[in-house]
Amino acid sequence: MSELALVCKDVKKTFGSIKALRSASFTLEKGQVVGLVGENGAGKSTLLKILAGVYQADSAESIKLLGKDYSPHNAIDALKRGIVTIHQDINLVEGMTVAENIFLNNEPTSRLGILTAGSLNAKAQELLDHYGIEVDASQQVSRLPNDLKKMVQIIKAMTWKPTILLMDEPTSSLTATEVDVVLKLITELSRRGVAIVFVSHYLSEVFRICDTITILRDGQTIANLQKESTSISEVVQHMLGRKLVEVDARSKRGAVASTEVLLSVRGLSVPGMLHDVSFDLHRGEILGFTGLTGSGLTELAKTLFGVEGYQPSKGTIAIRGNVKSHWNPGKAIKEGVALLTGDRLREGILPDFTIAENVGLPIIGKLRNALGLLSRSKIDAMGTRCVRELNVKAPSAHVPIRTLSGGNQQKVLIAKWLETRPKIFILDDPTVGIDVGSKDEIRKIIERIASEGVGVIIISTEMPDIEKLCDRAIVMFRGSIVGEFAGAQLEHNRILETSVSGRKAA
Amino acid sequence: MSTYTLEAGRSNLQESIRRSYGLIQSVAVLLVLVVVMSIVSPRFASVINIQNLMAQMSAALIVAAGMTIVMINGEFDISVGAVLALTASIAGKLMPEIGITATFALALVVGPLFGLFAGVVVTKFGIPSFITTLGTMMIARSLAFVTTQGQVVSNVPESFRIIGLGRPLGIPMPFIIAILTILAGYVLLNHTAFGKKVYAIGANRNVAALSGINVDRIKIVCLMICGLCASFAGMVLLARIGSIQADTARGLEFEVIAGVVIGGVSLSGGQGNILRVIIGVVVIALIRNFLNLARIDIFWQDFATGSIILAAVLLDALQKRIAGSR
Numbered sequence: 001m002s003e004l005a006l007v008c009k010d011v012k013k014t015f016g017s018i019k020a021l022r023s024a025s026f027t028l029e030k031g032q033v034v035g036l037v038g039e040n041g042a043g044k045s046t047l048l049k050i051l052a053g054v055y056q057a058d059s060a061e062s063i064k065l066l067g068k069d070y071s072p073h074n075a076i077d078a079l080k081r082g083i084v085t086i087h088q089d090i091n092l093v094e095g096m097t098v099a100e101n102i103f104l105n106n107e108p109t110s111r112l113g114i115l116t117a118g119s120l121n122a123k124a125q126e127l128l129d130h131y132g133i134e135v136d137a138s139q140q141v142s143r144l145p146n147d148l149k150k151m152v153q154i155i156k157a158m159t160w161k162p163t164i165l166l167m168d169e170p171t172s173s174l175t176a177t178e179v180d181v182v183l184k185l186i187t188e189l190s191r192r193g194v195a196i197v198f199v200s201h202y203l204s205e206v207f208r209i210c211d212t213i214t215i216l217r218d219g220q221t222i223a224n225l226q227k228e229s230t231s232i233s234e235v236v237q238h239m240l241g242r243k244l245v246e247v248d249a250r251s252k253r254g255a256v257a258s259t260e261v262l263l264s265v266r267g268l269s270v271p272g273m274l275h276d277v278s279f280d281l282h283r284g285e286i287l288g289f290t291g292l293t294g295s296g297l298t299e300l301a302k303t304l305f306g307v308e309g310y311q312p313s314k315g316t317i318a319i320r321g322n323v324k325s326h327w328n329p330g331k332a333i334k335e336g337v338a339l340l341t342g343d344r345l346r347e348g349i350l351p352d353f354t355i356a357e358n359v360g361l362p363i364i365g366k367l368r369n370a371l372g373l374l375s376r377s378k379i380d381a382m383g384t385r386c387v388r389e390l391n392v393k394a395p396s397a398h399v400p401i402r403t404l405s406g407g408n409q410q411k412v413l414i415a416k417w418l419e420t421r422p423k424i425f426i427l428d429d430p431t432v433g434i435d436v437g438s439k440d441e442i443r444k445i446i447e448r449i450a451s452e453g454v455g456v457i458i459i460s461t462e463m464p465d466i467e468k469l470c471d472r473a474i475v476m477f478r479g480s481i482v483g484e485f486a487g488a489q490l491e492h493n494r495i496l497e498t499s500v501s502g503r504k505a506a
Numbered sequence: 507m508s509t510y511t512l513e514a515g516r517s518n519l520q521e522s523i524r525r526s527y528g529l530i531q532s533v534a535v536l537l538v539l540v541v542v543m544s545i546v547s548p549r550f551a552s553v554i555n556i557q558n559l560m561a562q563m564s565a566a567l568i569v570a571a572g573m574t575i576v577m578i579n580g581e582f583d584i585s586v587g588a589v590l591a592l593t594a595s596i597a598g599k600l601m602p603e604i605g606i607t608a609t610f611a612l613a614l615v616v617g618p619l620f621g622l623f624a625g626v627v628v629t630k631f632g633i634p635s636f637i638t639t640l641g642t643m644m645i646a647r648s649l650a651f652v653t654t655q656g657q658v659v660s661n662v663p664e665s666f667r668i669i670g671l672g673r674p675l676g677i678p679m680p681f682i683i684a685i686l687t688i689l690a691g692y693v694l695l696n697h698t699a700f701g702k703k704v705y706a707i708g709a710n711r712n713v714a715a716l717s718g719i720n721v722d723r724i725k726i727v728c729l730m731i732c733g734l735c736a737s738f739a740g741m742v743l744l745a746r747i748g749s750i751q752a753d754t755a756r757g758l759e760f761e762v763i764a765g766v767v768i769g770g771v772s773l774s775g776g777q778g779n780i781l782r783v784i785i786g787v788v789v790i791a792l793i794r795n796f797l798n799l800a801r802i803d804i805f806w807q808d809f810a811t812g813s814i815i816l817a818a819v820l821l822d823a824l825q826k827r828i829a830g831s832r
Contacts, residue, residue: 308715333718347716350709352777361706361717364699373697416717 005195009061020046022219033196035210043219053078082163094142099124147178203500258283262455268315273299281455288470296479305339336423351402356383386415407438477502532785547799563791564680565739571691572735580708580775581635586736587758588646593740594750598659617733625726650752660749670746708775764815
């Protein structure tokens with residue numbers, strides 16, 4: 001056994017009443033890569049931030065770095081002890097050169113404190129060559145593709161001469177081929193003696209580069225496994241725990257989905273977002289799309305709705321058999337497509353507008369009287385009807401929507417789209433961030449809409465939405481469809497395994 | 507459920523108080539100004555001075571109607587002063603040649619053309635409107651000088667000047683026209699689908715676009731309306747003064763923007779009441795008038811006006827911060 005770089009035993013951390021970490025433990029040897037995996041909220045980020053000095057542990061039996069006690073007070077402390085974090089986002093200064101970025105805030109100056117572009121470039125180039133990265137150090141970062149940007153970010157971290165590198169989802173912003181390049185660099189770094197903590201949802205990548213795998217669930221270390229002696233399926237089981245109990249075959253809604261195709265998508269590609277996506281949506285069907293964050297779900301929704309910046313480079317979108325071109329939200333609404341956006345605050349509500357005004361926005365042109373002016377009575381009637389029909393808890397339809405709770409705001413936004421009389425209703429994360437009661441109400445509303453013949457697409461990373469509501473579920477991975485489940489096949493652990501591995505689970 | 511309704515009722519009342527608070531406050535500031543000025547300068551409250559004031563502020567009020575629409579939409583137009591001068595210059599030159607009606611029709615195309623051009627640059631190329639209209643401002647100002655060749659243009663027919671000099675019931679005609687323009691703006695903003703779209707885009711252009719609103723088209727139309735108002739103000743000014751110079755209304759854009767902001771329109775768009783803007787413009791005009799009457803050295807007058815504008819805007823920001831932290 002080689003030298004231990006890091007030992008964590010029984011690390012605990014609470015935020016208010018939430019126990020983020022109950023008992024996290026793992027060890028890491030020099031020159032090894034440990035994969036830290038778990039569902040969202042399992043405590044991976046908290047553990048990483050404690051190691052990086054951003055948070056302080058409430059208590060720990062021991063945290064030892066190279067055999068010495070380690071409890072950093074802040075991020076600078078951690079850096080000095082040789083623990084360097086590589087953040088999920090590519091945080092480089094786009095307008096500066098590769099060399100300037102690599103030595104930003106860590107500039108190698110001459111004895112007089114003078115910095116010359118020439119020596120900076122030479123030093124950076126030396127580092128890049130050392131790790132076999134073919135990038136010109138004097139090039140501007142904005143010209144690089146994402147994988148090379150990530151490499152520059154990693155090399156920048158190496159200038160701190162780290163003992164341990166903490167990598168938070170380093171591949172989430174990359175395409176499949178770019179992932180390869182970055183994973184090779186990570187393997188190379190570990191071969192040179194750096195110990196690496198690799199946090200990722202992508203289990204196939206974890207299995208490619210990690211020596212050991214630590215699984216967290218509800219803030220606890222569930223297992224520390226050697227890669228050779230385990231499998232993706234076993235890791236998924238550990239991640240889910242008791243929740244794995246087989247779900248009963250879902251109670252099917254009365255009506256069988258019709259064979260009438262409302263929406264037909266073929267070979268849809270958007271550069272950097274979607275790749276060759278094809279599917280059909282039927283009348284009265286609830287079709288779910290799920291996958292990891294960053295797998296192209298929201299991007300698919302926006303592309304289907306024709307949002308600016310989401311123009312397909314290839315493929316077709318056909319509504320009831322008619323292929324649509326120059327697609328935009330205005331045309332989509334006219335064709336009976338509606339999109340409930342996932343980001344309620346930034347893309348959903350106008351906080352200072354009243355409930356009625358928010359609801360009326362897409363159909364404002366129709367709410368006119370004989371003079372062509374806005375009709376108070378039509379707006380009132382519409383607002384009051386929506387508040388009553390969707391059971392929105394509000395004193396009237398004329399209060400600003402910001403005075404409502406998240407769940408009630410969401411109901412108002414659903415009402416807004418129902419007023420456009422949609423034939424195809426796309427809902428992006430309809431139950432995110434709202435209370436349990438509203439969640440159930442919204443699920444009932446969705447079932448009712450579908451039973452009235454609307455084709456519904458639900459995009460969600462919340463498994464209950466997919467399991468309880470959908471007739472069919474499609475799993476996406478890095479912008480492509482990797483699996484489809486229906487009937488008894490449609491259950492939690494198959495979908496999750498497909499989501500994290502990128503291969504359809506049996 | 508009953509406690510819920512109670513709470514909701516209370517928040518409803520608070521809401522309506524909060525909404526009219528700004529208006530009450532503006533009126534109060536205005537009254538205080540008027541009282542103080544009447545005491546300090548006895549000439550202030552004279553009929554002649556009030557009539558002059560009304561006539562003088564009319565161009566700014568008409569321009570403010572357009573500026574309010576553009577600013578609620580989340581943009582700026584700083585070309586208004588130059589477009590006003592260009593329109594009046596062209597009209598002053600053409601009127602003796604082609605008659606009043608034809609001149610009027612042609613003149614009212616100038617502003618919308620500038621608005622259309624600026625709107626296309628802003629929406630299709632993503633250039634900030636402040637910079638775009640800085641460019642069109644210089645172009646319009648230059649064209650005004652080219653049109654007049656630097657001379658005073660003064661051959662305006664007497665029959666046209668009724669618009670500027672008439673005084674039904676003792677109220678100067680330009681002021682009546684200005685108030686009617688603001689009222690038209692009020693109807694447009696508050697009682698049409700177009701107006702709701704203007705507010706929605708200013709509040710959050712993403713939400714508006716995702717609701718199927720053609721954001722670019724509305725933005726262009728707003729800038730065209732603002733240009734129309736500037737041209738219209740130019741015609742009214744021409745009728746009132748009877749002559750025009752190419753550098754008329756220099757700096758008017760900032761005086762108007764200041765008035766609109768003092769009138770409670772958010773600098774980031776989406777909020778504001780055009781009726782309250784009247785008060786904002788009047789406050790600025792009153793201050794200028796007062797500085798004249800009090801014989802404040804002309805070189806110090808902009809200093810005083812600038813300071814008061816800053817104070818008003820800072821006060822507003824401070825109140826918003828206090829309201830936000832509650």
